[in-house]
Amino acid sequence: MEGESIDVLRGVDFTMERGDLIGVMGRSGAGKSTLLQVIGTLDRPTSGRVEFEGRDVFALSDRELSAFRNRTIGFVFQFHHLLPEFTTLENAAMPAIIARIPRAEANERASHYLERVGLGDRLRHRPGELSGGEQQRVALARALVMQPKLILADEPTGNLDDATGRAIFDLFLEVNAETGVTIVVVTHNLVLARSMQRQYMMRDGHLLPVEDEEEVVERLGAGEVGA
Numbered sequence: 001m002e003g004e005s006i007d008v009l010r011g012v013d014f015t016m017e018r019g020d021l022i023g024v025m026g027r028s029g030a031g032k033s034t035l036l037q038v039i040g041t042l043d044r045p046t047s048g049r050v051e052f053e054g055r056d057v058f059a060l061s062d063r064e065l066s067a068f069r070n071r072t073i074g075f076v077f078q079f080h081h082l083l084p085e086f087t088t089l090e091n092a093a094m095p096a097i098i099a100r101i102p103r104a105e106a107n108e109r110a111s112h113y114l115e116r117v118g119l120g121d122r123l124r125h126r127p128g129e130l131s132g133g134e135q136q137r138v139a140l141a142r143a144l145v146m147q148p149k150l151i152l153a154d155e156p157t158g159n160l161d162d163a164t165g166r167a168i169f170d171l172f173l174e175v176n177a178e179t180g181v182t183i184v185v186v187t188h189n190l191v192l193a194r195s196m197q198r199q200y201m202m203r204d205g206h207l208l209p210v211e212d213e214e215e216v217v218e219r220l221g222a223g224e225v226g227a
Contacts, residue, residue, distance in 0.1 A: 012035065012048075012205075012206070012207045013207075014200075014207055016150075016182050016184070017182070018149070018180060018182055019176065019180045019181075019182060020182045020183070020184075020197060020198060021172075021173070021176050021182075021183050021185075021195075021196045021197040021198065022182075022183065022184045022185070022196055022197070022198045022199075022200065023185050023186075023187060023192070023193035023194075023195075023196035023198070023199045023200070024036075024184065024185070024186045024187075024199075024200045024201075024202060024207070025186075025187065025188065025190070025193050025199070025200070025201050025202070025210075026201050026202030026203060030202035030203055030204065030205070031202045031204075031205045032154075032186045032202045033154055033186065035186075035202065035207065036152045036154050036184065036186055038050060039150075039152060039184065040069065040073050040075060040152045041057055041058070041065055041068070041069050041073070042069075044058055045058070052068075052072070067099075070095055070098055070099055070146065071099060071146055071148070072146075072148055072149050072150060073148050073149075073150045073151070073152060074095075074142075074143030074144055074145075074146065074148040074150070074151040074152070074181075075143055075151075075152055075153075075154075076136070076139050076140055076143050076151065076152070076153040076154070076156045077139070077153075077154050077155075077156070078154055078155035078156065078158040078159060079159070080127075080135045080136055080138065080139040081139070082127040082135055082138055082139065082142075083127075084126060084127050084128060085126070086126070087123065087124050087125065087126055088114060088119060088122050088123055088124070088125050088126070088127075088130070088138050089107060089110050089111060089114065089123040089124065090110075091127065091138055091142060092110035092113060092114050092138055092141040092142045092145055093106040093107055093109065093110035093142075093145060094142060094145075095142060095145050095146045096109055096110065096145050096146060099146065106145070109145045109147075110141065110142075110145050111123060113140075113141035113142075113144045113145055114137075114138070114141045116141070116144075116175075117137040117138075117140055117141050117171055118137060119134060119137055119138065119141065122134060131164075132159055132160055132164065133160055133164035133167065133168060136156060136157075136159075136160065136168050137168065137171070139156075140156075140168070140171060140172070140175070144175065144179075144181075147179075148181060149181060149182060150181065150182045150183075150184070151172075151175075151181055151182070151183045151184070152183075152184050153172065153183065153184070153185040153186065154186045155186055155187060155188065156168060156169075156172075156185065156187075157169055157187065157189060157192065158187075158188070165189065165192070166192070169185075169189075169192045169195065172185065173195060
């Protein structure tokens with residue numbers, strides 16, 4: 001309704017350190033995706049600040065913010081958003097191409113990360129020729145190609161079967177261990193969330209730390225985790 005303001009996030013005070021593995025759970029509409037959008041600088045908060053290494057990122061111009069986002073943050077979404085007319089290699093290289101990195105270097109980076117996620121033999125395939133799990137692996141390679149300091153993943157296993165989802169999630173853990181990249185994952189999957197070093201629950205726009213598994217199970221029973 002015109003003129004009506006709805007607070008999706010309320011009083012969120014949240015600090016991440018390099019190398020953190022963070023899981024965020026909560027029912028639909030709790031504000032999880034909005035939180036990632038703000039952290040990822042895709043949405044501007046109506047109040048408060050988002051700082052990265054001591055710098056208020058929303059003080060940047062739109063052009064500077066776009067460049068910052070492309071070079072610093074990798075995104076993996078539930079729907080992979082691959083470009084159907086481009087090959088696996090071209091899709092994975094896209095952030096580097098946008099950053100005007102020479103094409104040979106962009107392709108070399110993309111090829112490296114596609115190899116890392118097990119798709120070295122799929123470089124010339126198009127998304128329609130890949131399985132759902134393979135498409136999500138391309139999305140992860142694309143998120144890594146700029147060697148970001150932060151990866152934000154919004155339900156990255158939501159459309160996958162349990163075994164494939166577990167394999168994708170294990171890749172996140174391996175990439176974190178190998179590169180030290182900070183990873184924040186929004187997930188409804190309690191089993192996967194337990195693999196994260198830090199766990200949070202979104203409830204009515206508030207971000208609440210989860211201290212133990214019993215608390216998660218209790219909130220799960222209360223309907224706070226799930227679609």
